[in-house]
Amino acid sequence: SQTIHQWPATLVQPVGSPLSLECTVEGTSNPNLYWYRQAAGRGLQLLFYSVGIGQISSEVPQNLSASRPQDRQFILSSKKLLLSDSGFYLCAWSLGGPYEQYFGPGTRLTVT
Amino acid sequence: AQKITQTQPGMFVQEKEAVTLDCTYDTSDQSYGLFWYKQPSSGEMIFLIYQGSYDEQNATEGRYSLNFQKARKSANLVISASQLGDSAMYFCAMREPFGGGYNKLIFGAGTRLAVHP
Numbered sequence: 262s263q264t265i266h267q268w269p270a271t272l273v274q275p276v277g278s279p280l281s282l283e284c285t286v287e288g289t290s291n292p293n294l295y296w297y298r299q300a301a302g303r304g305l306q307l308l309f310y311s312v313g314i315g316q317i318s319s320e321v322p323q324n325l326s327a328s329r330p331q332d333r334q335f336i337l338s339s340k341k342l343l344l345s346d347s348g349f350y351l352c353a354w355s356l357g358g359p360y361e362q363y364f365g366p367g368t369r370l371t372v373t
Numbered sequence: 374a375q376k377i378t379q380t381q382p383g384m385f386v387q388e389k390e391a392v393t394l395d396c397t398y399d400t401s402d403q404s405y406g407l408f409w410y411k412q413p414s415s416g417e418m419i420f421l422i423y424q425g426s427y428d429e430q431n432a433t434e435g436r437y438s439l440n441f442q443k444a445r446k447s448a449n450l451v452i453s454a455s456q457l458g459d460s461a462m463y464f465c466a467m468r469e470p471f472g473g474g475y476n477k478l479i480f481g482a483g484t485r486l487a488v489h490p
Binding site: 303304305306307310320349351353359361362363364365366367369 | 377406408410415416417418419420423425464466468477478479480481482483
């Protein structure tokens with residue numbers, strides 16, 4: 262069966278510091294991968310998606326970036342965090358096609 | 374632009390009763406998909422049920438059913454025989470037309486369901 266991991270689970274970072282969140286998927290090959298952000302009490306906002314290694318599409322221009330160095334690894338990064346980057350970050354995967362997405366446990370980021 | 378609207382910020386239901394969570398959507402596309410996810414306090418999003426725009430029958434998954442009314446552009450989630458563990462946030466989402474090899478979802482703002490004993 263497929264599983265999706267995210268780490269760290271929680272993170273507190275000062276403004277201006279770098280960020281690296283990691284997501285890995287097990288039990289499937291060539292998944293579509295997604296990064297979402299959820300502000301407190303809100304729905305999810307798609308940040309990035311990837312259909313293959315090295316292929317990244319951005320939905321929202323901001324100071325975040327994403328990379329996919331391996332088939333089942335998806336990384337969310339920032340060189341300098343802003344207060345507005347605080348939120349709950351969720352990674353998801355799906356098969357290629359019109360299928361449901363499966364989400365990881367999420368990372369709660371607080372920028373102070 | 375496609376949009377998902379969930380007008381109920383919070384709902385409560387007595388244990389063992391049924392509850393309906395509302396979802397309306399706006400799209401000009403003929404091919405689309407509708408999803409419901411559950412988000413417990415732990416934070417992870419749990420996939421519950423899917424309805425395709427061309428599906429003639431309402432989707433069902435155990436105690437979950439989707440009341441799909443295409444002409445009214447609504448896709449309400451019905452939970453039968455509510456359990457205490459059903460207390461969570463529930464999100465309705467719509468898939469943009471499939472293309473380009475990916476599956477983009479647009480989410481509503483969510484409804485918080487509280488099940489009372």
